Amino acid sequence: MFGRVKALVIKELLAVLRDKKSRMALIMPPLLQLTIFAFAATLEVKNVSLAVLDKDGGQAAVELVQRFAAAPYFTKIITLHGQEQVAPALEDETAMAVLVINQNFSRDVAQFRRATPVHPQAAVQLLLDGRRSNTSQIIQGYASRIVEQYNADYASTYNLRGPPAELVARNWFNPNLDYLWFTVPNLIGMLAMVVGLMVTSLSVARERELGTFDQLLVTPLHPLEILAGKTIPAMIMGLLEGFLIVAVAILLFRIPFHGSIIVLAVSLFLYMFSVVGFGLFISSLCNTQQQAILGTFTFMVPASLLSGFATPIETMPHFLQIISLANPMRHFLVAVRGILLKAMPLSMVFDTLWPLLVIALATLSLAGWFFSRKLE
Incomplete structure (x- = not known):
């Protein structure tokens, strides 16, 4: 079983990496979006x-x-x-x-x-x-x-008597209130989700359009093995993309990194695990790449709005706060900001990210169920 899954993983990675356009689509757009959004997606009021x-x-x-x-x-x-x-x-x-x-x-x-x-x-x-x-x-x-x-x-x-009380404000974790320290860590979660969703959701749809999906059906691969072969490449690409964005954030935008690289890696792994679950679920419902792209962006818009990136979740209606619990980006943004800016330890990170395991198991189970039904 492991050998068959390994062969499918290598096949998926080669299918993406051998295509020049696919390589460019994985690297250039996230870096451009990181640069543009860091300055454009701001809630500061200037000018x-x-x-x-x-x-x-x-x-x-x-x-x-x-x-x-x-x-x-x-x-x-x-x-x-x-x-x-x-x-x-x-x-x-x-x-x-x-x-x-x-x-x-x-x-x-x-x-x-x-x-x-x-x-x-x-x-x-x-x-x-x-x-x-x-x-x-x-x-x-x-x-x-x-x-x-x-x-x-x-x-x-004029040596006048001042007020009886004085308010002294201190801004923890961001003394100068630099808005990039808030925006860029959030973009790490958003752009990593885009890559994970796109790679996963387009995977099965691409196979169906090219006619190679039927060839998979006649192989000895079990449906669960096919799912694993579609999940692992997206996980690898999403993790690499996430660390690339973190490196750019630290080196180019000078975002401080006070936490542990191991804790960040564990957090990013759990996050991508839940993201590819949604991607496979979308892919299992779509027959064409166009449908998969539309499904991805249909999910991305509410996921971004309900993540706390633009507006605090506490200000949303109560029913939206409940719905946002199923959004993996909501949980990861809290963790990545805490790791980068205030060295959040692994115990606190796990208290924040354990819902990602539940989300991943639920979405992967649904994707497997829909996938198995279409194979019948």
Whole structure:
């Protein structure tokens, strides 16, 4: 049995590696996608257009506007000359936000230095485009930080008594909040899944289109041996592709690697085992390569959305959180980020990845059942 499976594995590997187009399709697209997605698939908000209506024009107001202009997020400052220009700036999406400074702003700031029982409030209004709620929340956070720093510098300059409590933020595992440290590890899981699914789902469909599937049926190979021969090559290619992407992530994008290479290898093996299960299940349902490609992308879209890559799973409806438990990418992304960024040990990794074994057994069993039915 082992010799027959070995021969089929070698045949599958040679069928892919001897074809120049297949070799290019396995290597170039994932590397290009890693490079493009690392910068394009980002939830950061940059290059913000900010409209400013300064009704005051005093020194304090000018300094505050200059702080917004100097911030790296606000790259375009639009000066408004009247209240009637505020609404069109947001409605026409000329600006993502509008900063309105009250006409008494500088006077109220100056009076704050005086020892009066009640200090006047220096009002600053920030108007946000509610149609882009997530973007607006992020911009509001940027603006709050600028105003807080303005208050702190002002209090330090004039030796004013500061607030009774001070908030000091520390960002564990990503001190500089470099978004590539979040995006690139996620792309390792996504691109490895693409390769594993494509190789596996196209395998049986290619045999049927070329007419060689009937030749397999007259060989001494058992259906389970055929399944094993289709699974192992996809596992090998997926693992090699996964480690290639990890190497590019570390060497090119400078993503830190604090964990163990052995733990990463075990995690990637379990992940690819579950992925090829889905690939074989798709392949067992398809008769042509076109159907297999459509089935692969039909699975990839919801798998990516339900993995926590774009949006936190905790923010999804409860029934989608339950469905996402059957998604292998959800479990692997938690593990790969933990291994790379915070040296997650094997025990914690297994607590995260043990559902992949259940997923793999379920999908491989279904694939074997459908495969056996089509052989009858």
